[in-house]
Amino acid sequence: MEKLIAIIIGYIFGNFLFALIVGKYFLHADPTKAGSGNPGTANVGAVYGKKWGFLTLVGDALKSVLSLLITYLLFKNQLLLAYCGLGLMLGHCYPVVNHFKGGKGVAVVGITILAVDFKTALISLLLALVLVIGMQNLTIPPIFFTFCFVAVNLYNHQLEIALVIGLAGIVMIHKFWKDIIDFIQGRGKRVDILFSIKRKLGLLK
Template sequence: MLSKFLAVIIGYLFGNFISAMFVGKYYLHKDPTKYGSCNPGTANMGAVFGKKAGILTCIGDLLKTLLAICLVYAIYHQHLLTAYTVLGVVLGHCFPVFNHFKGGKAVAVTAMVTVLYDWRAGLITLLIALVLTAIMQNLTIPPLVFMLSFSIYQLTKSLEPGLAFLIMTAVMAFKFRYDIRDFFTGHGKRVDILYTIKKKLGILK
């Protein structure tokens, strides 16, 4: 029990490193919470400040998640603790005490951990989310479908990690609550992830 608690705490501390805030302060010299959707995450950084800012933010979020997982595994050598570690990272990323509990939505974080925890299920659910994103042109529902599907699958295999992933899904849903409302009321933002491909193929001028 102590190891699980410490895994969550370690993950939470790493999660408090909000990459978007770091990129905004030292690279852009701007506060990302005052632009676009005001969300300090990869999607908003890329949409408002360009691909490079979005990529740097994503790399930072992935790196902090990987470092947290590696540290806990180096201490305890237990695969199960990966789920608890990332639960902590997600909580820290979404509700960072060092940023007044105003964080991102943990899409990049959860995408990475699902592949690390169970690469087959992770890749399959990510592929489903990618297809849904292309079809729906929406960045809210596909990530939630992806995490819920992965969580339910893990729950059928083992109760503890399955519950941990379900809690992560619930946290993401809470952070996406306004986007979910906008989607179902017809006010959701549409994002065509195939735009660049279509343009290169000459479908769009």
């Protein structure tokens, strides 16, 4: 019963799609009808500007933190944080409030993993950032980050945590499927993080 409650808490909070909230109350626009049509941080940032993309990211991060905090205060159990994260992922990616059409859940999974096991998540995140820089791609690294965390928990015999986060990872793969195919076929969008940082710091002539 506690596991189900944790999933329900996560699913309810997951339904708050801040891409839609920012679009409606700040931009007076519908992000599902612009750009890629995805109600997430990347699409809002690409279509309406980085400021609004960042605000969307902050909102999605806060809903994740709040739902995980409520679950922790209720149960004080690491495994149930993972179940709450799965609910968050399902609510964010398949929200009933938007006809089950939601975002891709990168921030949601990232924050869940950090809450469940901060040290393992941090190492996985650093490896994913190296991949982002090396591959110049934003599709594969989040999936790697998630399943690297799963692999470590399997190694540490945390089988149920690995299973629950693995299910969240499968949801992410489903949402990223078109992007994965584009990457495999060489059509994936390239993002040069180092170039962007150097340009911001004024190191490029």
